[in-house]
Amino acid sequence: KNQVEQSPQSLIILEGKNCTLQCNYTVSPFSNLRWYKQDTGRGPVSLTIMTFSENTKSNGRYTATLDADTKQSSLHITASQLSDSASYICVVSVGDSSYKLIFGSGTRLLVRP
């Protein structure tokens, strides 16, 4: 069964600190992996998209990594800000019908002043 698992479920950090969120997937065939940020009451917004041949991609203070061999990804947030408080969702696209996205349950991040 195609699954995406994320850890931790929730995380609290102090403003200015770094953090790393983890994602493991069992999706086949794999097409690409995305990280989305979802603010409370809003729809998800894409942060990064990576294919199997890409092992790192940055978007400002967000850096995603992908190890297609171990089927693991991480999202690193540098110098956190209060506005980073949100859910971060790892999403994998299934290769044979790549419009179909498999979502993880997300990591809820709270950045405290």
Next chain:
Amino acid sequence: GAGVSQSPRYKVAKRGQDVALRCDPISGHVSLFWYQQALGQGPEFLTYFQNEAQLDKSGLPSDRFFAERPEGSVSTLKIQRTQQEDSAVYLCASSSSIGGSYNEQFFGPGTRLTVL
């Protein structure tokens, strides 16, 4: 418009009532998707439209759920005889590309449905 819009943003229905949720995709976007997001969970795929054609409805949980996009733009998700387990946020997303391995999906804010 500037982004995907959905209406209403909140809907409270009594069990057994029919509801209709509307999605206005980004102008010109060919592909449209509906997702269901239960509390504390990631979204789950419901259905996919390419223009007015519903190409995949494999995620619709029962025959009480029906979606349409008659003119290839606005879409409506209809739920008949709502049940408490239908309570969720219903997200709509649109994309400028047709399928493809790298299509960016832009999400609306969702409609939060509560069935009493």
